[in-house]
Structure formats: structure tokens, C-alpha cells
Amino acid sequence: MSKVVKHKTAHTPPSRRLPNRNVGPFFEKLAAAIDEPVTELEYSSNFELLIAVILSAQATDVSVNLATRKLFPVANTPEAIYALGEEGLKEYIKTIGLFNSKAKNVIKACKDLIDKHNSEVPDNRKDLEALAGVGRKTANVVLNTAFGQPTMAVDTHIFRVSNRTGLATGKTVLAVEQRLLERVPEDFILDAHHYLILHGRYTCQARTPKCGACPVYEECMFKDKQAFAEL
Structure with missing residues (x-):
């Protein structure tokens, strides 16, 4: 029964x-x-939060944390992750689902943060959603958790x-x-x-x-x- x-x-x-x-x-x-x-995602800056949330799409927080525990001590700024390149980044996130597309998006997002936002995570929906790999849900998480928006x-x-x-x-x-x-x-x-x-x-x-x-x-x-x- x-x-x-x-x-x-x-x-x-x-x-x-x-x-x-x-x-x-x-x-x-x-x-x-x-x-x-x-959030159960591990992060110590707005940028780390953004990257962790991008990586968490269709993946568990546990799997993301396991990867970022190795990634963030090596690269936790837009410049540092961008310097890794897609192939370098994949080595850190290859245990996460959809890691190929996520690596591509993260590198693009880092480039835009460097070029358009002085390496700072935007505090508004329009600029966040313009970043590669950031949709409405990811933007909402960042706006709420990082910037205290409702x-x-x-x-x-x-x-x-x-x-x-x-x-x-x-x-x-x-x-x-x-x-x-x-x-x-x-x-x-x-x-x-x-x-x-x-x-x-x-x-x-x-x-x-x-x-x-x-x-x-x-x-x-x-x-x-x-x-x-x-x-």
C-alpha cells in the first residue's frame, strides 16, 4: 500500500x-x-557566489562545493579564472554536470566583468542577466544573497x-x-x-x-x- x-x-x-x-x-x-x-554553497565573496551559482545549474550544491574548494584557492577573481582559460577551468569543474558549457560561460562572464564592470559583480538584474550563464534564477540568487534584495x-x-x-x-x-x-x-x-x-x-x-x-x-x-x- x-x-x-x-x-x-x-x-x-x-x-x-x-x-x-x-x-x-x-x-x-x-x-x-x-x-x-x-545557501549551502560555499563562498567568501560576491564573485565566488556568482560562480558557484552558475556552476550549480542542474547540479547539487555538494558537487559544486567539492569543485570550488579546489578552484577558489587557486583562482577566485575574474582575472584569475579568465587566465585559466576554458581548458584550465575544466580541470577544476569536470566533476560537475554540463562542465563544458559551464566553463565556456564562466570564462565569458569573467571577461565581461573585467571589461564592463571593473571586475565587480553587478547589483542589478539587467547587468547580471547579460552575463553568460546567468538567467533569471541565478540573478535572483545573487541579488538576494549578495545584495539583500527581496x-x-x-x-x-x-x-x-x-x-x-x-x-x-x-x-x-x-x-x-x-x-x-x-x-x-x-x-x-x-x-x-x-x-x-x-x-x-x-x-x-x-x-x-x-x-x-x-x-x-x-x-x-x-x-x-x-x-x-x-x-
Whole structure:
């Protein structure tokens, strides 16, 4: 019986929308359960963060950290990484998925940072998204984490959690992002991205959500939460 439930309901969307009155308590409980709402990518500068986020596309934070622990002590500025060239950079990131295209993008991004931004990471969406390898999600992460801007980077975890709980339903990443920005309380907006991604990574998992240990079980609108809580 448990196997049938797991297969059938893991990606079933919620039947109802999370009521407005429950959004505040939802984040209050996440905040109480998650002590450090921070990225698990390792970095020590805005530039290192940018590179780490570019490398993290379709890859785990763990795999990125393993690579950057070797890369950043050798090259952690636009000039230093650009000097490595694509082939040199690949030697450090070849264990990460899509490393060929990522090496190409990172080198291009470094060149633009040097030529157009005085080797500084831009603090605005337009200039960030003009960099190779930087899309809306990457720009949102950098703007939020590096510059404290109220953006919402919707990855697979946040997309799943938002739809499953009823917090912000939508068929596209952009729709969920916009809905989250409308619904997340001001007191939690800066950390909401990290609360949701960590909740999705460790509790509200894709195939087998840990509903029995979920801090927002009462607020969650997932119609099969009781079945998963009993597994």
C-alpha cells in the first residue's frame, strides 16, 4: 500500500490554496525549525557566489562545493579564472554536470566583468542577466544573497513546495515566483528563498515527503499529507 501511495501522490498538486491567514504561521514555523536560512554553497565573496551559482545549474550544491574548494584557492577573481582559460577551468569543474558549457560561460562572464564592470559583480538584474550563464534564477540568487534584495529564485525544490503546500500555485516558474512575492510576509521575504529550498531539500522531498516530521503540517494543503505522515 505504501508503495502505491508513494508513486501516485508524490507530485500531486494540492486541491486547495493556502488561506491568507495561514501564510504568516507557515513562515513562522519554518523560521522556528530552520536555524540558518542560508545557501549551502560555499563562498567568501560576491564573485565566488556568482560562480558557484552558475556552476550549480542542474547540479547539487555538494558537487559544486567539492569543485570550488579546489578552484577558489587557486583562482577566485575574474582575472584569475579568465587566465585559466576554458581548458584550465575544466580541470577544476569536470566533476560537475554540463562542465563544458559551464566553463565556456564562466570564462565569458569573467571577461565581461573585467571589461564592463571593473571586475565587480553587478547589483542589478539587467547587468547580471547579460552575463553568460546567468538567467533569471541565478540573478535572483545573487541579488538576494549578495545584495539583500527581496527576490525569489524558484528552483525545483521551491516550485514543488509552493505548489504542493498551496502557498503559491502556478504552472510555470515565473508564475510561482510572482505569486510568492505577493504572498510572503515582509518580515520573511529576504530569507523566504532559503527557508523554502531547505524545507524542500530535507523535509518536503519529491518522491517521499516527510509529512510526519513537517513543521508546517497543519498549514499545508497537500491532500495526501496524512498518507505520507503514516509511512
